[in-house]
Amino acid sequence: MTDVTTPAARPRRGWKALDLDTRLLGMIGAFIVIAIAFDIASGGRFITPRNLFNLTIQTASVAIMATGMVFIIVTRHIDLSVGSVLATTSAVMAMTQTSLMPDVLGLGLGHPLTAWVAILFGIVTGAAIGAFHGYLVGYLAIPAFIVTLGGLLVWRNVAWYLTSGQTIGPLDETFQLFGGINGTLGVTGSWILGLAASVITLWALFAARRNKISHEFPVKPMWAEVTVAAIAIGAILGFVALLNAYSVPSRVLQRNFAARGEVMPEGFTQGYGVPISIVLLIVVAIVMTVIAKRTRFGRYIFATGGNPDAAELSGINTRMLTVKIFALMGVLCAISAVVASARLANHSNDIGILDELRVIAAAVIGGTALKGGIGTIHGAIIGALIMQSLQSGMAMVGVDAPLQNIVVGGVLVLAVWIDIVYRKRTGAKD
Structure with a gap:
């Protein structure tokens, strides 16, 4: 009998030995190109400590929600309501600080508990809304697109009724620390x-x-x-x-x-x-990465996204998993609401408008496959940074708002096409 052995794989040499993620390098390269282009177009105003500081705090809110959108899209769903849920949770936290705490509990702005009670109420509200969406999707089998499209309309107007259409502020000083410029x-x-x-x-x-x-x-x-x-x-x-x-x-x-x-x-x-908002983003990114890579919940998410039928046959309760994922998305919307409203120092009616599109675009640009099963937390954060860089850079050089949206839409379509080509050439699974 002939002894057949498999030759050992040749060790990688040169830069290939670094074994770096080419997709990650591509996104970082895209950000660098965007930054240099806008710096030249703006006369050296883009790549400055002041602008990059502002860029980071503007990115934080969308990036936090984008980490949750990765799980949503990986399981072959979509959430169009995140901007409206952000608005509702922001309204709940603002009303808690300015009305509920002083009128019911006798604790006004400046009390040590005010900010934390408001944040707790906002997170509970976000989790409840997300779990409700997940129940409709998982147990009643209503498509996530329809459920969250309805949520986009419902929760935006719930926020309006909660505040009677008024801007609520100023918010508690401790609460404002999470906004960035007011807390570093x-x-x-x-x-x-x-x-x-x-x-x-x-x-x-x-x-x-x-x-x-x-x-x-x-x-x-x-x-x-x-x-x-x-x-x-x-x-x-x-x-x-x-x-x-x-x-x-x-x-x-x-x-x-x-x-x-x-x-x-x-x-x-x-x-x-x-900024404290960036510290919060880092904590969220670490927690979400650990969930994705080190927990049974994370493994179930990617297994379900890769093959929902096989996941269900293997014993995964995919319906309850859907509820948990949407509830987690609601919690992240509330955390983003803390960052967004704290940065503004008040709650306004237009907070979170079009955030759903920015969040989805960030996840997709970051490499999350719309067919499910593939996505990374760090990719979504870099995708959010690229999106915000485009918008901030265009605003800095005087591009009209309609043209900005045209460019962002074009970049989103281009990113999906590049992702399709990349997966075909690398043999990655869809």
């Missing part, structure tokens, strides 16, 4: 966060390599691991340095010193640092 970590706190993130990144890379070795899987050459670690840490610390470079205006500093009865020292400067 400061320079020192941002560097501490950056160093902690760098240590965690090193530990994660080391743990992943050790896990592969223990299971006798192939690993990257050590130089490739060090290079990937250096790139990741460089990106983290560079991001922190960029946000720290945006200084608080001197008039704001003078006002802060005056409020404390002090005189601002001559030449005193202070950087904003990382």
Whole structure:
């Protein structure tokens, strides 16, 4: 009997040994091209600490919802109501702070519990709305498109009735900290966060390599691991340095010193640092990634999206899974409402308008397959950043709003086409 052995796979050489995600690199490259193009067109105003700081806090709300939209689309559903659910939860939180707490509980703005009770009410409301949508889709078999299209109309107008069509504000100062400009970590706190993130990144890379070795899987050459670690840490610390470079205006500093009865020292400067809204986005991204990759719930989501019939036959309760996914989407809408309304310092009737399209576009541009089964959390966040960069850049160079929407629509269609071509060439499953 002839002994036939399979030759060992040739080790990758050069940059291929880094084993980087080509889709991720493509999205990062697209963002860099967009940033450079708008910087040239705006006369050097796009790539500045101030504009990039504003870009991050404008992206946060959509990016948080985009992480949930990944799960929705992966399971072959769609949610057109996220902008309206955001509006309703924002209205609930605003009314809690300005009416319910003072009138019923006797606790007004500035009380330590006001912001947290409002956020709790908003999250519970979002979860209830999402679970209701999931019940209609999962148990009554109404298509998600129809359920959430109805939700788009219903919840937008529920928000209007809750506030009688009025702008509600100002909101609690603690609540406003989640908006970005009103709440940052400061320079020192941002560097501490950056160093902690760098240590965690090193530990994660080391743990992943050790896990592969223990299971006798192939690993990257050590130089490739060090290079990937250096790139990741460089990106983290560079991001922190960029946000720290945006200084608080001197008039704001003078006002802060005056409020404390002090005189601002001559030449005193202070950087904003990382916004609390971005910290919240990072926490959401980590939690959603862990859910997707490390939990039974996440495995059920991708199994159901890959083959719903097989998932149901294998014992997965796909109907309850649908309820849970939509409930999670509702919670993320409420968290996004915190960020969006805190950034504005009030609740307005037009909050969240067209966010459903931005969120879906962010998930799709980030590589989530509309046929289900494929999607990443980090891809959706980068997709949200690309969408916001396009809109902010066009506004900066004076592009009319209708043309902005035309461009965004064209980019969405182009992204889907590129995704189809990519999957065909790489042999990825739809």
